[in-house]
Amino acid sequence: MQATNVGTTPIDVDGVPAATDIAAPEEATQADLAGDLYALVVFLHKNCNSDLFEAIGALELTLTQIKLLHHLESQPRELTLKQAAELVHVSLPAASRLVDDLVRRGFAQRREDEEDRRMKRVCLTAAGRTVSRRLNAARLSGLRQFTQTLSADERVSLAQALNQLLRRGEVAACRPEL
Numbered sequence: 001m002q003a004t005n006v007g008t009t010p011i012d013v014d015g016v017p018a019a020t021d022i023a024a025p026e027e028a029t030q031a032d033l034a035g036d037l038y039a040l041v042v043f044l045h046k047n048c049n050s051d052l053f054e055a056i057g058a059l060e061l062t063l064t065q066i067k068l069l070h071h072l073e074s075q076p077r078e079l080t081l082k083q084a085a086e087l088v089h090v091s092l093p094a095a096s097r098l099v100d101d102l103v104r105r106g107f108a109q110r111r112e113d114e115e116d117r118r119m120k121r122v123c124l125t126a127a128g129r130t131v132s133r134r135l136n137a138a139r140l141s142g143l144r145q146f147t148q149t150l151s152a153d154e155r156v157s158l159a160q161a162l163n164q165l166l167r168r169g170e171v172a173a174c175r176p177e178l
Contacts, residue, residue, distance in 0.1 A: 048142030055138040059131060064088050066135060068098055069107065069124065073132045078121040080113070096120075107131055136176050 023032040056066065071087045072079060079087070085095035099122050102108035107128035113119035124132070150158065166172045 044143070044146065048146050049139070051138040051141040052135065055135055059134075061131075062098075064090065065098055065102060068095075068102070069128055069132045069135075072108065072122065072124045073129060078111075078123040081110075081120040081122060084122055102128065140176060 022036070023029070028036070061069075067088050068084060071084070081095055081099065082092060084099065085092050088095065088098070090098065099108055099110055099120075103110050105127075106125055108122055109125050110120050110122050113121055147155065147158075166175065
């Protein structure tokens with residue numbers, strides 16, 4: 001396909017932006033890698049989230065509520081209300097309202113701390129875990145659809161890159177239960 005320029009972005013004959021200035025792997029700088037990773041993340045967000053957005057719409061959750069649900073699911077024990085507020089970057093009163101709504105909907109449970117009754121503790125309920133897993137399944141659905149479009153060579157290259165990155169504990173910890 002022959003590329004033509006529209007403004008500063010080369011466009012191929014199908015009207016799709018052409019791949020340009022992709023550094024050879026051995027020559028890629030940190031800036032190159034960041035830019036290329038950004039392109040992939042943006043592409044995946046734009047093209048692989050329809051199931052996720054449908055699930056979010058059906059559940060009528062805000063992004064902050066979703067973030068809190070995921071934090072609660074990933075914690076080994078209950079969070080204090082203050083910790084929850086810090087994790088989702090909201091004020092204590094805003095966190096209290098978030099938790100109130102999740103409790104009202106049956107997704108979270110709040111209780112007084114046994115040692116300090118002024119402190120409130122928050123955890124997920126079984127229904128909250130189900131919601132979090134439903135959202136994760138919706139994310140995975142879009143990614144599965146994307147991986148089905150990859151050629152055999154692209155799948156091998158992606159698997160090799162991911163195998164390297166999954167050796168990092170903080171990356172491997174984010175791998176979903178399949």
